[in-house]
Amino acid sequence: MIDSLDKLFQFHQNALNLRAFRQQLLASNIANADTPGYKARDIDFAAALRGATSGQTPSAIPLRASDGRHLPGVTQEDPAAVLYRSVQQPSIDGNTVDMDVERNRFAENAVHYDANLTFLNSQIKLMLAALQG
Numbered sequence: 001m002i003d004s005l006d007k008l009f010q011f012h013q014n015a016l017n018l019r020a021f022r023q024q025l026l027a028s029n030i031a032n033a034d035t036p037g038y039k040a041r042d043i044d045f046a047a048a049l050r051g052a053t054s055g056q057t058p059s060a061i062p063l064r065a066s067d068g069r070h071l072p073g074v075t076q077e078d079p080a081a082v083l084y085r086s087v088q089q090p091s092i093d094g095n096t097v098d099m100d101v102e103r104n105r106f107a108e109n110a111v112h113y114d115a116n117l118t119f120l121n122s123q124i125k126l127m128l129a130a131l132q133g
Contacts, residue, residue, distance in 0.1 A: 012120045014052040018045060019113040021079050026106040029097050036093035040085040040102070048080030 025041050032038040087096045 008123075009120070011053060012116060012123075015049060015116050016113065016120075017079050018043070018048050018052060019109060019116060022109050023106070023113065025082065026102055026109060029102045030099070030106065033095070033097045033099055033102070036095060038095050038097060040096045040098070041082050042085050042105070043080040043082060045080075052079065 022043050022045060025043065029038075029040045029042075085096060085101075088098050088101065090096070
């Protein structure tokens with residue numbers, strides 16, 4: 001029973017985790033709009049969601065040790081591969097953040113996040129109604 005509930009909500013859990021991670025990246029882009037040399041970052045949400053639902057995680061770059069006594073590197077596992085956005089309008093200082101694009105994607109991602117929460121909430125209410133009879 002628990003396994004079927006876990007499978008039912010796994011998709012929404014993956015989608016919400018990826019949306020939250022993307023929101024952090026977009027907020028970071030907005031916060032660094034005036035930082036010289038900052039490169040705008042984002043994820044390919046559709047590809048990341050396909051990978052998350054199939055159980056694939058982005059592969060970490062292995063660290064090469066020159067001695068067997070070296071400790072293995074610890075990498076932070078991001079839920080999706082972070083990509084650099086292509087430059088729409090280059091700036092003189094090398095910053096690739098376009099505030100109009102960032103605000104638009106930030107708002108769009110927030111709307112999708114809220115929609116996922118609303119849909120998940122309705123599924124939970126439906127299940128509770130079915131259980132209560």
